[in-house]
Amino acid sequence: MRIANLDDRLALIVDDGTGTxxxxxxxxxxxxxxxxxxxxxxxxxxxxxxxxxxxDAGPARTFEHRDLGAPAPRPGQVLAIGLNYRDHAAESGLDLPDSPTVFTKFVSSFTGPYGDVVLAGPTVDWEVELVAVIGRTARRVPVEQGWDHVAGLTAGQDLSERTVQLAGPAPQFSLGKSFPGFGPTGPWLVTPDELADRDDIALGCAVNGESMQKGRTSDLVFTVPQLVAELSAVLELRPGDVIFTGTPAGVGGGRKPQRFLAAGDELVTTVEGIGTMRHRLVSA
Known part of the structure; x- marks a missing residue:
């Protein structure tokens, strides 16, 4: 099943048999x-x-993808996981964490899967992510029941202004990742049963047609059910909460020389079995 936010209205996405x-x-x-x-x-x-x-899918209609919004536009809690791919931890020069490294993206940063994103500074970086949305209340959930509490999965970008993120004696991860438009998700939510292998999903992103990141969720340090278990051991996960599960290697800040997004760039984000997001970066 696929559900979407179409013109700020809940929609069920169906295939009419012709691939449309x-x-x-x-x-x-x-x-x-x-x-x-x-x-x-x-x-x-x-x-x-x-x-x-x-x-009954009879009254289903065609639509423009540009009218899609975030499938969970106002979550009560947004939990984002850092250093959750081994290769990304390595390019960051950091050890693998013993438990999930957690920060948040403020909900005001959420946007849909298509459109313009305003650059917040000269060091805006890309981070493709698989995003999970909670469908059942989770409190102290064992790992083997983790998937039972996930409504579905979508694509996401954890856009980050690195200068703001890393400024000061204590890094400001949540602020640096929460400028308007820095939390795009979409194009829709896909239930895990629709995926060939919910534990091994390819994901990646490209800038102006050049591949920047490629990874598979089978390389996650903490898998989706492990994240549900670890997080719910501390706090109650509630229906509609969003989890950004981490990004693989290939971010701009980890390159030599470093590379960041510029006005006019097109950022294309793809997650296997879910779909594609397209964003154009524009100057303030």
Whole structure:
């Protein structure tokens, strides 16, 4: 199942049999059983899945991808994981963590999978990520039950202004990664059962057609179910919460010489089985 935020309305994405994606407006198709608010679906995730399995896709319509927004646009909590790929830790010159390295991206940074992102400074970096959205409350969840609490997966970019992120005696990770537009996700949420192997997903990004990052989630230090277990041992994960699971090697700050995004650059982000995001970087 794929769900999307289309023009700020919850939509179920269906294939009409010709390979063309069409959108079913959930509020209209359910006769108001579910609201149009994309964020409101996660506390009712199990009920929604049962309805979606028998929904009539007849009134589904074509749509423009540029009208898609973040599939979980207003999460109560955003948890982002640093140094969660071995090769990225190595390029950063840091040891692998013994437990997840956690920071946040403030929700005001969230944006959709297409459009312009304003550069916040001269050292804005790319970080492709697999993003998980919680579908069931998780508190002290064992690893083997971790996937049971995930509604679905989407693509994400943890855009980072490195100068702000690393300034001062104590780094400001959350601020440096939370400028407007620095948290794009999309193009939609895909349930794990739709993926060939939910534990081994290819992901990558390119700048102006040049590949910058390539990785596979099988190389994660802490897998998605491990993250659910580790995080829920400390705090309660709630439906609609978002987890940025980490980025593989190839970031601009780890290159020699370093390379950062500039006005006019096109950043294309791809996650296998989920889809592609496209953003153009523009000057302030």
């Amino acid at each position: 994606d069409r959108a079913l407006d959930v509020e209209q198709a359910s006769d108001g059983l579910f609201s149009a608010d994309p964020q409101a679906i996660y506390p009712r995730w199990d009920e929604f899945q049962r309805w979606a399995a028998r929904a």
